Amino acid sequence: MAEINASVSEEILAICRETLGDLESFTPLHEPSFRGNEWKYVKECIDTGWVSTAGSYVEQFEKKLAEFCGVRRAVATCSGTAALHVLLKVAGLNAGDEVIIPSLTFVATANAVAYCGGIPHFADSEEDTLGIDPQRLRKHLEDLTEIREGVCYNKSTGRPIKILLPVHIFGHPCKIDELQAVAKDFHLALVEDAAESLGSYYKGEHTGKRGIGAALSFNGNKTITTGAGGAVITNDEDLADRLKHIASTAKQPHRWEYIHDEVGYNYRMSNINAALGCAQIESLPQMLEEKRSLAKRYQSNFAASPNVRFFSEPQDCRSNYWLCCIILETQCATELESVLEATNSNQIMTRPIWRPLHQLPMFQDSPQMSLETVESLSKRVLNIPSSAKLAPQGVY
Numbered sequence: 001m002a003e004i005n006a007s008v009s010e011e012i013l014a015i016c017r018e019t020l021g022d023l024e025s026f027t028p029l030h031e032p033s034f035r036g037n038e039w040k041y042v043k044e045c046i047d048t049g050w051v052s053t054a055g056s057y058v059e060q061f062e063k064k065l066a067e068f069c070g071v072r073r074a075v076a077t078c079s080g081t082a083a084l085h086v087l088l089k090v091a092g093l094n095a096g097d098e099v100i101i102p103s104l105t106f107v108a109t110a111n112a113v114a115y116c117g118g119i120p121h122f123a124d125s126e127e128d129t130l131g132i133d134p135q136r137l138r139k140h141l142e143d144l145t146e147i148r149e150g151v152c153y154n155k156s157t158g159r160p161i162k163i164l165l166p167v168h169i170f171g172h173p174c175k176i177d178e179l180q181a182v183a184k185d186f187h188l189a190l191v192e193d194a195a196e197s198l199g200s201y202y203k204g205e206h207t208g209k210r211g212i213g214a215a216l217s218f219n220g221n222k223t224i225t226t227g228a229g230g231a232v233i234t235n236d237e238d239l240a241d242r243l244k245h246i247a248s249t250a251k252q253p254h255r256w257e258y259i260h261d262e263v264g265y266n267y268r269m270s271n272i273n274a275a276l277g278c279a280q281i282e283s284l285p286q287m288l289e290e291k292r293s294l295a296k297r298y299q300s301n302f303a304a305s306p307n308v309r310f311f312s313e314p315q316d317c318r319s320n321y322w323l324c325c326i327i328l329e330t331q332c333a334t335e336l337e338s339v340l341e342a343t344n345s346n347q348i349m350t351r352p353i354w355r356p357l358h359q360l361p362m363f364q365d366s367p368q369m370s371l372e373t374v375e376s377l378s379k380r381v382l383n384i385p386s387s388a389k390l391a392p393q394g395v396y
């Protein structure tokens, strides 16, 4: 038994080393990369005094972002969580409504639902995409819900289910065609958590364009960073205006009066953060190429392993490979701890996937479907170093 232990973790360590080359220091999962105009743009904010929520970089960043994603509008916010919160609010989420989200996601997805007084209703994931399993979700909703006057009700809790909120996990697009059909058939609004999937495409189309809108994140560990920040992308101009209004304390435009027409939020992105974002988005295409070439190198180096599989982009998708991950075969699930130990003790940061949200104290009483794939994946998925700068030299 001890021998098998050693072999799985040693094999993974060896493949990571082969892929990443000689590492001089501890290699984190994801480091930001500043290689362009970051310093110049941020310095300009300071030199001109435009450092806060007014200033030209915020609008510029919103424009560049909308253009990159191929949507009409982007509204920049102070975090991805804030973007998701205001988006859910304008999507009509009220206290006591349920929202379908995966259990296997970052906690912010569920927190944003809770900020609105909503209740997360956990869906199972699938091995193909790591996102919500559309077929099993459909079956679950057929058994559990009834439609009354155009509203979907959970028969066991009596509460309305209002929104389907899928997540593109680690930048891999989920099966959005099928999920969109489920949302339509059960009268659910579709909102996407695309926090991890800037630069990821489903059937040639940028992620985050199927629903009312999508939330992005530019936290320090995301594909591009504004320090802290987020955005909503949408094709709905009125929705974008409304988002901007409530994210800016709901202040009515006026030259000197301070009049606010509802409870708003101080969620706007600052000009300094947006200046960073403007520079980062200029480098985004190159960083995506680098991240994809690193993923390709991992993929071929892990290909022969009987113990572990490198997770590659789903069919018909082009992923940003925000965080690369490997999945232990079921018979090796017991080795998770030893793999974490071996890699983290040898300069290579690895991390298990998030603790499933239905297991966290604040969400353990939330409604859920049977979550067997989440239970299994959560014991087998590991993230491995994924920074753009780790790409093999000379391939891009």
Ligand SMILES: *Cc1c(COP(=O)(O)O)cnc(C)c1O
Residues within 6 Å of the ligand: 079, 080, 081, 082, 084, 105, 106, 108, 109, 167, 193, 195, 196, 216, 217, 218, 219, 229, 230
């Ligand atoms: C990062 C992330 C968020 C939240 O973004 P912040 O900018 O950290 O608030 C939301 N959802 C998912 C899936 C994320 O990975």
